Amino acid sequence: MFEMDGKVALITGSSRGIGRATAIALARAGAKVVVTSRKKDACDKVVDEINSSSGEAITIACNVSHKDQCQNLVDETLKAFGRIDALVCNASVNPHYGPMSEMPDSAFEKILNSNVVSYLWLCNMVAPQMAERGAGSIVLISSTGADKGSVALGGYAISKAAERQMARNLAVEWGKKGIRANSLSPGLVKTDFAKALWTDPKAENLVNVATPLGRIGEPEDIADVVLFLASDASRWITGQSLRADGGLTISETF
Numbered sequence: 673m674f675e676m677d678g679k680v681a682l683i684t685g686s687s688r689g690i691g692r693a694t695a696i697a698l699a700r701a702g703a704k705v706v707v708t709s710r711k712k713d714a715c716d717k718v719v720d721e722i723n724s725s726s727g728e729a730i731t732i733a734c735n736v737s738h739k740d741q742c743q744n745l746v747d748e749t750l751k752a753f754g755r756i757d758a759l760v761c762n763a764s765v766n767p768h769y770g771p772m773s774e775m776p777d778s779a780f781e782k783i784l785n786s787n788v789v790s791y792l793w794l795c796n797m798v799a800p801q802m803a804e805r806g807a808g809s810i811v812l813i814s815s816t817g818a819d820k821g822s823v824a825l826g827g828y829a830i831s832k833a834a835e836r837q838m839a840r841n842l843a844v845e846w847g848k849k850g851i852r853a854n855s856l857s858p859g860l861v862k863t864d865f866a867k868a869l870w871t872d873p874k875a876e877n878l879v880n881v882a883t884p885l886g887r888i889g890e891p892e893d894i895a896d897v898v899l900f901l902a903s904d905a906s907r908w909i910t911g912q913s914l915r916a917d918g919g920l921t922i923s924e925t926f
Contacts, residue, residue, distance in 0.1 A: 673905040677702035680753040681902060682745070684736055684794070685763030687714035689863035690813065693891035694760055694898045699727035701899055706749045709763065710735045736763045736790035737782070746797040755805070758902035759798045761791045762813040764831070764865075772826040780827050787831035788838070795842055795853070803849035810853040811901045812839050813894075816917045818857065832857070836913045843911030852910035854901050859917025861889040884919035 681698045685691040687709035699705045699722045707715045707722075707729055715731040722729040730752055734745040749756055765786040768779040795810055802808025817825050818833035835855055842853035860879055879888050897916045900906050915921055 673907070674899060674903045675702050676758070676899075676903055679757035680704045680706070680749070680755050681758040681760065682706045682749050682756050682798070683708070683760040683762060684734070684745075684790075685709055686760075687711060687718055689865055690858065690861060690891045690894045690898075691760075691762040692718050693895035694762065695729065696722060696727075697892070697895040697899045698758070698760075698902060699729055700725075701903065703758065703902075704753050705729040706732055706745075706752075708732050708734045708745055736794070737765075737786045739790075739793050742790060742793045743797060746794065750801065756798050756801060757807070758809045758811070759794060760811045760813065760898055760902065761794055761835075763790070764813070764828075766825065766828040766865075768827055769824050771823055775827050783827045783831050784834075787828070788834045791835060791838060795838070799842070799846050799849075799851055802851045803846065806850035808846075808851040809902045809906075810839070810842060810851065811898055812836075812853070812855040813898075814839075814855040814857040814913065816857045816859045816915055816921055819915075819921050839913065840911045847910060852901075852906070854906070854909060854911065855913045856894065856897055856901060857913060857915045857917070858894045859883075859889055859915070859920045861891060861894060863891060879918070879920065882920060882923045883917075884923055887918060889916070889918060 681703040686695040686707045707718045712733040719729040732748045734741045768775045812835045814835045815832040817829040839853045839855040
C-alpha cells in the first residue's frame with residue numbers, strides 16, 4: 673500500500689532538506705516527481721539524483737509567493753504528466769526571529785503569504801483535477817512550533833497553526849470527492865532551514881535529554897511519514913495533524 677507506481681507527486685520546496693528527502697522517498701516508491709523551488713539549479717541536482725537511480729523527476733522552478741508562478745507550476749506539471757495525485761506543500765519562510773512586538777509588518781505579511789496563502793492557492797489549483805478522478809492526497813508540512821507559545825518564532829508558529837486548520841477545512845470540503853488532506857508537524861530536524869536551532873548547544877541538549885527517542889530528527893524521518901500520508905496506506909486518514917518529533921511534545925517536564 674506504500675507503492676506509488678503510476679502516480680504523480682508535486683512537492684514544493686524540494687531542492688533541499690525535508691522537501692528533497694520527500695522527493696527521493698516518493699520517487700523510490702514509484703511516483704513521478706516534480707521538484708520545485710525558486711532556484712532551478714538546486715532542483716536540477718535533486719532531479720539528476722532521482723533519474724540516475726531509475727526514478728522519474730522533472731524540475732519546474734517556482735516562487736510560491738507569486739500566484740501566477742503557482743498556476744504555471746500546476747499547469748506545467750499537468751502538461752508533463754497529465755495528473756497530480758499527491759500535493760505536498762512544504763515551501764516555507766521565516767524572515768523574522770525574535771519577539772512579535774519587534775516584527776515588521778512586511779515580515780509577517782511575507783510569512784503569511786508564503787506559508788499560508790500560497791498553500792491555499794496550490795490546493796485550490798490542484799484539487800479539482802483530483803476530484804475528477806475521485807482520489808488524491810494533500811499533505812501540508814506544518815510544525816510542532818504550532819503547539820506552544822514562542823518568543824522567537826511567533827509569526828512562523830501562527831502560520832503553521834493556520835496550515836493545520838487549512839488541512840481540516842480541505843478534508844471536509846473535498847472528502848466526498850475522494851480527496852484526503854492532512855498536516856504533518858515535524859519537530860526539530862537537521863535541515864539548513866532550522867540550522868540556527870539544532871546547532872545551538874542548548875537546543876541539542878534539550879532534545880537529547882527531553883526527547884524520548886533521544887535525538888534530533890533527520891529529513892528522511894519526515895519524508896517516510898509523508899510517503900505514508902501520500903500513499904494508499906493512509907487511505908482512511910484525513911483532516912488530521914500528525915506529529916513526527918521523536919516524542920518531544922509528549923515528554924515529561926520533570
